[in-house]
Amino acid sequence: MTQFSVPWKQSPPLEYRGPARGIVALARMVYTMATPIVSRFPGPILLGAIIGGTLLVWAHWMLFGFVETIAASDVNGAAHSVWGQTLTTAEIGAYLDAHSIVASGILKYLLWPLQLELLRDLVGLGAIFGLFNLIPVYAIWWERKVAGRIQSRMGPMRVGGWHGWAQSFADGVKLVGKEDLVPEQADAMLFRVAPYLAFVPSLLAFLCLPLGSYWVFRNVDVALIFIIAMVGVEVVGVIVAGWASNNKWSVYGAMREACQMVSYEIPMTTVLLIPIMTAGTLNMVQIGDMQTGGWFSWNAFHNPFTFIAFITYYIASLANCKRAPFDLPESESELVAGFHTEYSGFRWALFFFAEYAAMFVVSALAVTLFLGAWHTPIPATWAFEEDSIVKIFLNGVLFSSPFWFIFKCFIFIYIQLWIRWTLPRIRIDQVLYSCVQVMFPIACVALVGHAVWMVLLDGTVFSDIIRWILGLLTAAVTFGFLSVAAFGYRNGRQMVGYLAVKQLPGA
């Protein structure tokens, strides 16, 4: 191998110290060992991971449920503290004996820690952290695929086998391995802290996000405002990042971000008052549970104003998580990626995690508040009696389950991606104009109109007719979109070519 000499001073190869060394070594090892295997069986492994995850959740649920039965059977229970240990190992052992379960000495010691709420919280947190990390990883890959398809190319195809599904993992390994640069003139301390200020709030928003009626980490009575607050607080990290980089473009990006986020929060929060008024609560779980009656009972179709509110909210939420066409803070063509110009490696990845998680959170708000949360279009009142595991499973598939919630959220994430790769970016003055002079008046009109509707028309036949019309309209639009998509999928390349040929001059 020829040794090339370069005219500039060569920097020494990057050496990892401390825990990073171990992590990198581990990552390299996993990569070299697992990639050949993974690339052989991509599909089954993906499927297996999903099934395995589900089974894991079920196992937790069963275990904790079992311990709860024991605790509930304890008639002379002690005071219930936050630590939650009401049972001693001896009591558990006695229960197991009484119910003629094989009470080996070990089982009761294994079960005992399960009653600690702290442990449950840790397990729940682990799940949330996992979900939080998986969503961006998947969404980034998906974004690249969608972008590819929109531009008539394939997107990532290699890593992992089937359509490059492991591309994001590879990117992740790359990013962790990158050098952690801090510019010389930057405010090093703020520069280092800023990504966390963006990352932590969007993680915290997941704590109160209900994936299902019982699938919520903390059922807080003010969950809705908490989530909005967390999405709003994220901006602090972005501003600090832009400032601390000591780079003109970064500061511009940060300024734009501050303007945009603070102004768009107003129409967004105003329209969110509308489902709050309909439901009479700020509890996300209660709002979700109120929409059990199938497609036509979803809040978006309640009356014309909620419908307008839903659309307004969705547009405002695009601006709030700085997606196109409102992605001015990071517009790569004019601001060289804006606030994260100077970031590299892991910290840069944190910003991306925060952004994609925020995309999920705002979509989840749209789904929970307007589009029936975790319910399918079929009314939940038709559900089976849950007397066997098959029926429980069928209920989940047909009527309501976290799966549906995530599915709906990803539809909205898909629309965000679609918009990003098809619409041009608008100017900052247009952004602010559309907020103050378009969105906000619409939001106010919708709010007042909804209030009047609630007082005068709610529960009348007319209101029902309007609800059905709106529901059918949306159903028709959805169906039309799906059929066009199916047609396009079937005749993918021909269609592009056909249209192109037909529209060309002289054809």
Next chain:
Amino acid sequence: MTLRLKKILLLMTPLAIAMFIAAAPVHAADTDLSLSDQGIQTSADGGLLEALMFYACAGVILASGLAICLSKNIVRMAVYLFGTLAAVALMYFLLLANFIGVIQLIVYAGGTLILLIFGVMLTSKSPWAKFEVKRSELIAAGVVCALFAGMLLFVVVNAEWPLETDAVVVGSSMTQFGTGLLTNYLVPFEAISVLLLVVMIGAAYMARQE
């Protein structure tokens, strides 16, 4: 081989903060929903965990407050203020005032603080808006504030507050807030909304470029 303690600590923050909320004594999921509808929550028997969380919150508040006092960089001061505000919000959660906690987060941390940072960014010409304070002045202010703190602490600790720790604690129910704002507090509510309108016009006028 040096242990990057700071990095580890930073990595721990999300988990740690998540833990605070996770361990907050308001177990809305566990309590009877009909009770929490009426905004009634039994007083939280926090014990050790509540104490730990309180001390953690208080530690963050006081540490970031001290950092604001000692910092010479105005941007950093604003970021430390974010720490104070967020920890105060957590303290409201500990005090069963969930609504105030989230309002603190959304209005204070998400609005007012951003406004302040925005102001800092627009008004400091050099990137590091540092300013020096004379040491003598610092010491004098410190002595005055220490005396003041001593007196206030004496008063606050020794005063006979009307305490009823065993009573049923009323949580922050939305219904209560709503009826409160539209009945007893209707006049201040209306007054403050007109105030906001006037202030908005004043601020827009003052900040407008000619």
Next chain:
Amino acid sequence: MFEIGLTHYLVVATLLFVMGIFVMITKRNAIGILIGVEMVLNGANINLVAFNRYNGMGNIDGQIVSLFVIVLAAAEAALAVAICMNFYKNLNTVDVDHGDTLAG
């Protein structure tokens, strides 16, 4: 020590208040002084919410008052930042010591 009561919260609020006063005294920057004001207001708010939690009156008056305080602080900060920017446009600084045209 591990029984958290009203006094604990009051002590934190008091210290926050005193630190806010210290910031107001020592900082030269107008926005720095505002940060001190925010700290004092936060101290007052902790007081209000803690009293509401522990006085056993069964109402949420303290919380509503603290809501008003938060809104007042927001209004004040908005106007204050606008005024600081106006000052900066005229004097090219927000150091309050430079505002010495008016004296006597």
Next chain:
Amino acid sequence: MTELIAEIPAWFPKASEFLTFSPELAWVATLCLIMLAPLAIGRDARITAGLAIVGIAVTAFFTFKVMGIVSAEGPQTGLTPDRTGGMLIADNLSLFFKLFLLTFLVGVSILWMSVSANQEDDAPEFFVLMVGSALGMSLMVSTQNILMMIIAIEFASLPSYAIVGFNKQKRIAAEASLKYMIFGSVSAAVMLYGASLIYGFFGTLDVAQIALNAGPVLEAGGANRLLVGLGMFCLFVGIAFKISAVPFHFWCPDAFQGAKTEVTAWLSVASKAAGLLLLMRLAHVFCMYAGAEVLHGVAIVIAIFATITCTVGNLSAYKQTSTKRMLAYSSIAHAGYMMAAAAILVDANKVESFSAISAVLAYVVVYMLMNLGAFGVVALLESKNGGDDSITAFAGLGWKTPVLAIPMLFCLVSLVGIPPFAGFITKWYLLAALGETGVGLYWALAIVIVINTLISLWYYMRVIVQMFLRESDKPATDVPMSGALLVNVCGVLLIVLLIFSNPLKNRSDKYSAGLFAASPTALAGEGAKDSLAQSSPQAGGTESLENNHGG
């Protein structure tokens, strides 16, 4: 949700309650009208001012209407019928102050139209802020609740910060508004902390209830007493900031010098009068419910503040070269005189309290005329000679432009408090109220006021000397008609009020007596209770109080 809607009639205010609240509603409507008018009819300054005056007239009409109700049925608590007393009170004092503010607002508007309207593009903003701060001041005087009081003080202050810096291109205006804003927000923060301590100790923010429970605490001493004293002191800081009592007066000269002169005229009277009347109302409520003996210390504190305030104000006015700044210090001194009357109020619920509050009402009215006249002359002069407000700018004015110099002479002499003008008679009422008490402390205060009057003579004389004894080669100033009319009317009224001082005295006696006869939350004295039973149709307001008192 439907249950909530069904509940509306239970808590929604009735039409009659809206009537007692109508001046404020009209006031807010005026605000919105001024704000929205530019969209329809453009930003013309004179049209905006005209709209503002129409709105003020409508507000005044409703105020008279409520006045009729109050004189027929006694004080009303608007919009808080049977819950907490005193969130918003319609009684003689608050209605008097509303009318006072509206009149003054019209005067300032006329002054503004003749001085600034020609070069002003931002009239709607100016009037929104002006009318907004006026609304805040009127709310300050019509409340008995600490929360409402704080909100009202902020309501009065925040727009004031903006109108002080309204002249954005001017360096001193920017500086003045920054200083005003910083002092204001610091004092507001301290006041809120004090309010939180008070709330914690008493569990309420209603002043009457606090006063009921405060008596024993203040008698007992110890940490509790220190705490309540501290909380009350923090609240006092906020009010003292509005009055610009001396340790908290630093904003006053700077803000007054930096602001436009019309704005200075407005703030120098309205803001201080609002603060004073709020202080008097609180002092009155407190002395009614808390027992006079324990409050002796408070009276001494207020007396000391009054003494320092008027002395420092007068002494600092000496070395000033700017007329506005000199008048600013003079306004501090006058605030000190009026605070002396507040000290009497705290000490006893006796006959002299009537004369104290009546003296202050009369003083405020005359003080408004004097300051409007003096600042009006300064504004008119300043607008014609390029913003020069130094005392030497007055040189030769007396012979060249008597239409300005004569009212200025009247106002200044009246500000001193020398016989031929109304300033004398009101100062006499004040001294008489102090003397009637027969207590040594108040006699000492009266002597301090007299000495201060002598001191103040000399710096007012400097302007008069410049006007009439100094020569100047500057040409005569041509004064706009409306402005000249305004200042001359003020000057003439000062003489008229001296001649017809009886109606003034009678009316202020009537308003102050009405205040004392039946405060809506009155329940301490037997007589008060009886008068309440016949006069107040909404006795519910007292019920909750009594329950609390009993329990």
